[in-house]
Each structure stands twice: as structure tokens, then as C-alpha cells.
Amino acid sequence: MCFSATASFGAGAVLSIMGLASIKKAQTPVQIPFASIPFLFAVQQFSEGFLWLSLTDPSFASLREFSTYAFLFFAQIVWPFWVPFAVLKMEPIAKRKKVERILLVAGSLVSVYFIWCIFTFPVNGVIADYHIFYTFGYPPQITPWVSGVYAIATIGATMVSSIKKMWVFGLLVLLSYIVTLIFYFDFFVSVWCFFAAILTVLIFEIMRLEKKHQLD
Secondary structure, three states: OOOHHHHHHHHHHHHHHHHHHHHHHHOHHHHHHHHHHHHHHHHHHHHHHHHHHHHHHHHHHHHHHHHHHHHHHHHHHHHHHHHHHHHHHHHOOOHHHHHHHHHHHHHHHHHHHHHHHHHHHHEEEEEEOOOEEEEEEOOOHHHHHHHHHHHHHHHHHHOOOOOOOOHHHHHHHHOOOOOOOHHHHHHHHHHHHHHHHOOOOHHHHHHHHHHHHOOO
16 A cells, blocks of 8 residues: 555555455355455555554564565465456356456466565565555566566456456456556556555445345
8 A cells, every 4th residue: 555554554444344244245155255355455455554664663663574575475476366266256157257267377377476586586665755665676577577467367357257347346447557557657566556455345336236136
């Protein structure tokens, strides 16, 4: 999350509530991975909140490394796998499942790549211009291409889905991706995760519509 520790913790608190409410709306086990996305984002936002504290308050300095890696674990490893996986689990149409399986494979490869990067190269987070700026020692020739596949796998999975209103969620995430690239390029990881996290409140509405559809 950008801006401050207070904003990170506030977003985490709201997303925790929305995540639990979304999970409660789930009617079948296959819906739980998708319904849990806001709650997982809450954990990610809390981790960046602690990173803010570690960078601004010496008494929290010992949390800096753990908080940095915790945030990046979700940002770079969890989401490229979890989003296409969760959407695929809910998809009822066979033809769309085939596309979503391809996106899941692509996203899984992205996750594996970032696992290798995080354990191989240095990473760091510092405060710059009221945002957290993450630095990486990842291979500069490969990582931009992998990041593109990341976006295709995560956003594409929601756009392909036949689940009601899922495309709206995907479209808004895509718009947030474009806005972040244009206006917050240097702080992309933190800012896009913030936008995406806030947009996951729409998952509650998607789960509500799914519950209504199944009860009709």
C-alpha cells in the first residue's frame, strides 16, 4: 500500500471484514479460493503496514526484512497463481476452462520465476515521495516480460470468466494497472497492489450474485 502505515492497516481491516463476508457467501468449496482473495489481500496490506512502521519507527526496525518479504510473497508469488486458480475453480463452461487452464499454467510459471528471484537476488523497500519504493536485483532482460505474463494471467482469467460481473472486476483491475503504469511507474508494485486490493471489495458482490443465482 502507498501513502502511510495508517492507510495500510485501515485497508487491511476493511479487507478482512469483506473477505470474511465473501467467504460466508460461498455456497460450495470451489468458491472459497476466490471468496478468500480480499482476506489474503488484507494480510498483504498488514505486512506493508508493518514495513511502513519499520521504516519510520526505529522500535519496529527488526520487522523490516520480514515485512518486505511477506509483502512480496503475496505480490509476486501468490497472486499470479492464486487468481487464475480461483477463477478456474468457479468456471462452469468447459471451453472457458481450457483458456483458464492455460492462464493458470502461465501464472504458475511466473510464480516459480519470482520464487527463484526472491531467493537469489537482493530486494529492498524504502520510502520515497510518500510511497514505498521496492528495489530488485532481478534479471533486467527477463523480468519485464515475466511481469507482462503476470498481468495477462491474472487480469485475463477474470476477463475470460463467465461468472456474472467477473469481467467488471477484471476491467477495473486492468484500468488500475494502466493508471499505475502511467502515473506511478516507479512505485508500481506497491500502488497497483493497493488499487487491486481495494477493488477486491467487488468480490463480495460477485459472491452475492452467485449465491442468489444458485438459490433461484
